[in-house]
Amino acid sequence: MKLSRREFMTLAGGSTVGAVIFTACGVPADELLVEAPLDLPEDLVTGIDSWFATTDDSGLGVIVRVMEGRAKKIAGNPDYPINVGKHAVHSDFALQALYHPDRVEGPMRRRSAGQPLVPISWDEASDLLAQWMTDADGNLAVVTNPIRGGDARIAGDVASAFNGRLMFFDPLEQGVLHQAVKTVFNQNRIPEFDIANAHTVLSFGCDWLGTWLSPVRYSTKYGDFRGGDHRGFMMHAESRMSITAAAADQWLTVKPGYEGDLAISIASVIVKEKLVPDANISAYTANIPQGELDNWAPELVADRIGVSVERINDAARKFAGEGPSIAFGGGSAGAQTNGVFNLTAVYALNILAGTVGKAGGIQFNPAGSQDLPDSATGASFEVWEEELSQWRAGNVKTVILRGADLVHGLPRSVDAGGALDNVDNVVAFTSVLDESSTHANLILPENSYLENWGLDVPEPAPGYEVVGIRQPVVNAPLDGETKARLYDSRNFLDTLIQAAGSRVPVNSVKEFVEDTVADIFSAGRGSVTAGDARLFMNGVLQRGGWWDVNATETTGSPSNISSPIAKAAGPGLSEIEVGVEGHVFTLVPFAHQSLLDGRNASTPWAQATPDPITTVAWSTWAEINFDKAKEMGISEGQWIKVRTTVGEITVQAYPHPGISPDVIAIPIGQGHKEEIGGRYAEDRGENVLNILVDKKESETGALAWAATRAVVSKSGGKKEFPKFEGDAKDIIRPAEHGVPILIVEPGQTAHEAEEHNHELHLRFISNDE
Amino acid sequence: MQQRRILDEFTVNHELLRGNLATPKWWLPTVLGLLVVVLFGFTLMGIMFNRGLGVTGLSRPVYWGLFITTFVFWVGISHAGIMISAILRLTQAEWRRPVTRAAELLTVFSLLTALFFPLIHAGRPWRIFYWITPYDFARGIFPNARSPLVWDPFAIGTYLTGSTLFLYVALLPDLGVLRDRTTGWKRSFYTVASLGWRGNPRQWRLQTVAGILLSALMLPIFVSVHSIVSWDFAVTPAVEGWHSTVFAPYFVVGAVHSGVSAVVTMMALMRWLWGWDNYIRPEHFDALARLLIVVACAWLALTFAELIFGVYSLEAPERALREMQMFEWPWNLLFIIFFLTGFAIPVPLWFFKRVRNNIAMMFWTSILVNIGMWLERFLIIVPGLSRKQPFVFTWDSYQVSPLEWGLLLWSFAWVMMLMLLFSKFFPLIPLFETKESQVFTTDVQIGRVTMPAVIRELD
Amino acid sequence: MVTAAERVSSHKWGMVVDVDRCTGCQACVMACQAENNIPLSTEDIYRQKRTFAWIRVERYWYGDFPDVKARFIPIMCQHCENAPCEPVCPVFATYHNTEGMNVQIYNRCVGTRYCANGCPYNVRFFNYWEPVWPVSLRNQLNPDVTVRSRGIMEKCSFCVQRIRRGVREAARDGHDLQDGDIGTACTDACPTNALVFGDYNDENSRVSIMAKDDRKYTLLDALNTDPNVLYLAQVDATGGAIGGHD
């Protein structure tokens, strides 16, 4: 068949028409718009983008990329001393919190119990707030997350203007840590840990690279500790494998509550073997009766604390040998009935190492600039018990909640929800509804920090004075069509100031910030120099704050500090119910790497970020020792019941080898009920905090949140986790030596290690192994 | 055994045109039934276009699954045509004659089916013209000649063109017969289709030469098509179990194994459905079974070689892959089924003459082979992807979705429906070939046995 | 306009990953998500095993309790000089540019997923579904980065938008690019400085210096992909007592 050119054209035309029809039918319109921005200058978006510096909720200095008034990216502020340009996994979540689809849109009021919330205007809402605050003169409680600096000052001023009190709430409060620091060093502020210059780090119970205090700051220092000319040696004692335990060269698998015993046992070896100068030894043993340390000889404690004699001896020799050494602890080590004892024993090790106040050791922080509050921690559980009983008794008229989800964060025994229900007026500032705000009769939408003025004094400070400035960096998000504000939210503090009226000396947070900066300017020192106060303010705003590297702590004479260890105390774990089937574990809750204590739970990014160890996302899991789980017939994804004397939760098991066989660890932050926490958090996972038994730390009355025992048994079938790692076998282990993680010994080159691995492989092939 | 019937031309015409000039009772309901499945399949494709490939069970490491398996399967089946008509024609295997048409048809239709799969499994099927046509759409870039995915459309396109021509050339004399025996619009249709075939010596010579030439031309394609399909996998060094140098011959021999088996299945069906016992004789099954034994053994050797080549390195991922493929649930079950159906059950059976001459046995064993051959492709494609490289962390699995199963079903219904439609309009067994064989064949006495012998075609 | 062929580049971008510093904190993962408009990995996406993470942190276990270690390694596109993903793409949607990068042209991609099979590092991600964000969350999307529709492949771009911006801003302001002027979202975020980005053609850049480290290795060396992402080995100071698996 010969095809003429004309015929060919007809055919070709036909198929083109076919293609067009095909295309027109099947293609979503926006499909055709997608372009590649790779190498085409004309594709670069025009429009001005600016980076603004501010301070985030967690005390990090951040810079925010803003285009057309909208925040696009958050990064660390390179100037800011705390995090020097780096940021945490949760830093970007603020973008989604800002544009969250379930943000509270406007003020809402519940006229009486059981009635639904109805929208009201801001005018009405502020009048009501002012009214309720005035009514409550003398019995007002303002409850927030721990805040410092100007924020704390203003909130405190408002509370005291009505003879009320400002209280801080933190589910995993640091009161025990503060007490231990006070006991050992007589300091009111958490000191700076000079990890970068230390050669040996020994830490206890705190996930300082993940979630504890200032993980970004500690991580930057950890980077230096690993890099540089000298690679430091790190030991970490914790019952579960946190990412800090994973980073350690030596993981000490101490049983919960025995961190103090481990620390003293290490000290006993150092003292016995005289591994450090005599002066350090006598400072350490000053208050300890002669011979008392022998009771902590490794041989005597090893079985009890779960760390072998060799490990204790090794740890002591490393700690004493490779100075400068630093020891610190907190987290689960303090969350015991003997928490202060544990942490005191831990911090006292620095006295033995002789590094207090020295490079590579503990460094004290100066008081906050302008006498601003420089340290904050949640009130102890004991205080909360007392406070809530007042609420329940109807002795408190108005409670103002902000960033403090008491109902989600406190054990069941105190029934925070019931207590709130007995308060006449509960005002909740929030941007997404949380458990406690469902008990409120006035809900006030709160700004994101990106929309706020504020002034922060970071804790822990880096060893010198720092003031972080928060400034509004975005325009209020608008509805695309109506151009109306999507969320009619306000600054929590400005709303309080407005309601307090002339009772407080400030008119707005902005003014307070400006006044404080002007005061700092007149002191004439620090990181910003300028000709006049206005330029100075600009400089401070541009750099996200002000600091003075020379303003260090001078008081206190570390060499005089002697160890306060006098008495020993073992942990007191909770009772267990008799007659319940199952295996007994110590239940150790821990802060989730991205959800933290649950404050990030509403953002989808936080939910979607895989946990570093288990790679699980979007759910609650229970970490259990791999061999123990096998013994109990539990495999990954198995539903298990975790039962304490106060309640029971059903979660899925994730067995792995990085946890003590008698410990079960569950992350906090999930477990929001239906319609709470927004679409991404509601009805998801379980809240382990709710089944904690109300054990208290014996000195401070803090909640001993790691002292609950639980009975664990199988329940129902199993379900696959939404997790990031694949499905190879039970536990993901490398298939080949050196792939993908090549491991070298100190001084060995990568090439040598590869050769070595190759030899192992050859040996494997020839079955020599 | 090798009896043959001497049939007159009238009987041949009458019997072989049964399907065209009369309509068997079962034809319409069957075609309609298949049509329902086919339309259901197209609906599934519509859903997939509309919602995206998310509706499949494909995952992050396992980016290719049932669709590509089925693609390879149908390309494999298509080898029936060349094997039977081209190779056997060139080697002048006389017994091929009644089955050539059906085999070529199977080739054309299975290729048409195979083509669907890579196209619908593209993320943006409406843009495949960028890929399958050497036309630059004013973007300054032609398709990437280094990619086997560009060779695929060329190889299959050539194959499809060649096979269609081949089929058509062989159809011409029969179309002439049909033209002469029909009336009305049918006659007009066959008049056009037969391209003025009058059966004069010149036309016969041209037709024969064209057939032989096309056979010869198709030979390289026979080797190339499935080699190229195998290179889709073999050039990918990242995937253990894919990058094997033995893949080209392995795939080709496997394709012949499945293709010829499919012809056996078809022959049995043709005998049962149209009662062509006089044309499709037990000796045909016998001959094909002997051919299959040879092919299957070669295929087994290559399967074994492929396995040995892989495991020989003792690399961790390769070991893990083989471990999973052969010993881990549910892959071990698939592997056993694959081995039993692809080789261990049918081939030993074929050693028995009673089996070879039993139509039902041949039918079922040939079906078994194709179950095994489909699984073979599945077992090559999926485990390799889910156990890729030593990054154990990313090893993950793939769950075939109902939609994918639906489209697998669609592909069978689609091929069968096309075949049945064809059978309505064209003779499935070539009339002229049958008659020619009557002319060319004679009995010869070898010792005590009487054998049918062939008078060679003259050039 | 300058064509690609004429644009002989003076840059060779690359990254060095010090595995010894990585703590597995996921800051890099999140920063990349936010910067590059990466589709949200919903619970369904997780369950369908189609999780997106242009950079991921793999976790491996070594040994058994109590002598056990969990070790982390961040893995993103290795920007192979000899990239196995490139030759298999039928439409040149993924190709190597003159600056050492493997780039992905979204609007050419027809979605065969062949490149993803070809990539030994499993760092390519396919949009099985149309990515969706609630309207208000779209405010955050980075205007410099295309939102990929369904049906196409995506992967780490070395934050090409930042590179382009950095180069143009330097040209506009009339100064030479300094090491550190351009950071990718992940390197900027990484608190331990486990990730360092830079130009190998600048011999004083941090990456050039780190590339000479004794601990340098590349992933899947034997495949000869010649990656532009280099790794520095993890150090085991406990004397390697804790062995591997098998």
Ligand SMILES: Nc1nc2c(c(=O)[nH]1)N[C@H]1C(S)=C(S)[C@@H](COP(=O)(O)OP(=O)(O)OC[C@H]3O[C@@H](n4cnc5c(=O)[nH]c(N)nc54)[C@H](O)[C@@H]3O)O[C@H]1N2
């Ligand atoms: N000063 C000035 N103003 C002008 C003009 C001018 O010449 N000068 N020209 C006018 C004219 S003619 C026009 S057409 C308009 C054009 O104005 P716009 O329609 O605003 O066009 P672009 O600036 O190209 O921006 C389109 C946006 O779509 C995004 N985008 C790209 N691909 C996709 C996709 O696949 N899906 C989605 N959802 N978004 C995508 C881009 O990132 C970009 O943010 O401007 C008008 N205004």
Ligand SMILES: Nc1nc2c(c(=O)[nH]1)N[C@H]1C(S)=C(S)[C@@H](COP(=O)(O)OP(=O)(O)OC[C@H]3O[C@@H](n4cnc5c(=O)[nH]c(N)nc54)[C@H](O)[C@@H]3O)O[C@H]1N2
């Ligand atoms: N790189 C790149 N290319 C693009 C686009 C892009 O965003 N980037 N956008 C595309 C789009 S959306 C469009 S609409 C086109 C626009 O592309 P063009 O239509 O080319 O638009 P301009 O270049 O803005 O204007 C054309 C000319 O009209 C002249 N002109 C102005 N007023 C008058 C008048 O009254 N009478 C006459 N006779 N001439 C007049 C101007 O001086 C100018 O020289 O570009 C397309 N091409």
Ligand code: SF4
């Ligand atoms: S110049 Fe750019 S925008 Fe214009 S048609 Fe070509 S590719 Fe499209």
Ligand code: SF4
């Ligand atoms: S890492 Fe994978 S995607 Fe990146 S260049 Fe190499 S082969 Fe391609």
Ligand code: SF4
């Ligand atoms: S998925 Fe896209 S980039 Fe990958 S090979 Fe196919 S067309 Fe190329």
Ligand code: SF4
């Ligand atoms: S270089 Fe950019 S695109 Fe690549 S992983 Fe890092 S942040 Fe993501």
Ligand code: SF4
């Ligand atoms: S940000 Fe740095 S330390 Fe954290 S996981 Fe990524 S590479 Fe590792």
